[in-house]
Amino acid sequence: MATATIGNSEFDRDTAVTRRAPGVYDADLSAGWTIIQAVNGGYLLALMGRALGDALPHPDPMSVTAHYLTASVPGPASIRTEVVRTGRTMSTGTATLVQTAEDGTEVERLRVIAAYGDLGALPDDVRTTAKPPAIPPYEHCLGADSAPGDRPAIPGSTAIADRLDLRLDPATAGWAVGAPSGKGDMRAWFGLADGRAPDPLSLLLTVDALPPTAFDLGLSGWVPTVELTTHIRRRPAPGPLRVAIVTRNLSGGFLEEDAEVWDSDDHLVAQSRQLARAPQGDE
Amino acid sequence: MATATIGNSEFDRDTAVTRRAPGVYDADLSAGWTIIQAVNGGYLLALMGRALGDALPHPDPMSVTAHYLTASVPGPASIRTEVVRTGRTMSTGTATLVQTAEDGTEVERLRVIAAYGDLGALPDDVRTTAKPPAIPPYEHCLGADSAPGDRPAIPGSTAIADRLDLRLDPATAGWAVGAPSGKGDMRAWFGLADGRAPDPLSLLLTVDALPPTAFDLGLSGWVPTVELTTHIRRRPAPGPLRVAIVTRNLSGGFLEEDAEVWDSDDHLVAQSRQLARAPQGDE
Structure with missing residues (x-):
């Protein structure tokens, strides 16, 4: 398969938005970025990021x-943006993603x-004191295509797994064989499966793509x-991300x-933090 | 001085908001929480938090x-809130703070x-692996009232310094005597000067109150x-915060x-992250 490029890749096509009116965009949430039943949150974020990049x-x-x-569910969606402030070097905006429910109401x-x-x-x-993560070489990490003896690190056959080149550090993949480390760590090599290089927009997907x-x-x-x-801190260099x-x-x-x-140049290109509900299931 | 209580303290009076219409609040930004020329960002956040606590x-x-x-500048301000979503256990809202400029325009x-x-x-x-910060006992840390020989840890005589009981870890106060550690750390004991106990609202001030x-x-x-x-993760116990x-x-x-x-019970009660512009001045 030829390597996809920025602007001409599955990720770009699936996060495309069409301006319907100033600040209002149509989108089609792809079923290709779902995990279990849900549309991946990082994919949605990249889509919103694309609309805001047009509006700001x-x-x-x-x-x-x-x-x-x-x-969110796969299918049509609308994005409405608001420009909050336009400065010389930075601008601020908001965006809302809505879908129409079966009963016709907007959600x-x-x-x-x-x-x-x-x-x-x-x-x-x-001037950074942060250190790149200690993660084994790509070929020693575990992908969804790992041999049955290795057990797939990504559970089930979810659509998003086909679109990512995700290789988990074996030290943080023990949960897949019933032996979690108990530390609360997850580390992986990350790329898009079609070879598209990373950019600030795809980093919005990257931060929410690991188990x-x-x-x-x-x-x-x-x-x-x-x-x-x-926080996107720098444009990523081409090549695999950690x-x-x-x-x-x-x-x-x-x-x-x-x-x-x-990134592949050993630069810290993004930092993120999320607050999430802890799962109810226990070991 | 008698110890102030939650609801009856300088912090509570200065973050008070008055509902003018559903979701719309009047406030008066106090000059008591300024640092150099600016109104402290954590104080503003607590004020917005109070309005949202009423609206949600x-x-x-x-x-x-x-x-x-x-x-922001000290003086009258308005807060407009929007309820985005109301759920059973959580709700989501937005708020905007506006002031009227000298030419009559709203900013x-x-x-x-x-x-x-x-x-x-x-x-x-x-289930936490985070550890409380290693910080010397309160009496070994440096406040704005430290003797001249110790040099004040808070530069200048700013209004906010009178309202906080802030004691810097000497290891992160070297910059006040021209000897910064170079690490990018800041640690302190934090309280309100009038003795008001911490609560989720005052934690919004706490995260942005150190040098x-x-x-x-x-x-x-x-x-x-x-x-x-x-992120406010837990109601803080009474007593000094680190x-x-x-x-x-x-x-x-x-x-x-x-x-x-x-908090004083060794619980992690808040986590925050900010993105800021680095100062232009150099060592």
């Missing part, structure tokens, strides 16, 4: 917060507020996101997931 | 994201999106917040500040 004068998402209100799925800027115009200074850290805590079941904030997610505090039935995304 | 059916902020659009200061719930109704389970971590990196000058997200803030990645002229707040 700056090209790149720098801070994007999403509140997940109701479960809001997602509410987003975001700050956009131009990552290409930023100075090149980096839940709750699995590594020995919990099973659904982990619905309440709120997810992503993602490290950690949960440090499960309390009162909620947990946070802190994600870092590192 | 659930009492406690659980996830609050604020985008800081323009600099938006702050846009907030938040999820509210009832922290008192959550189960008491805690910027950039000072510990050897940078000086203003560190304007672009976006700040706070706050630890760390910056791990300064890149492209921006930095993140990750804060944790721990």
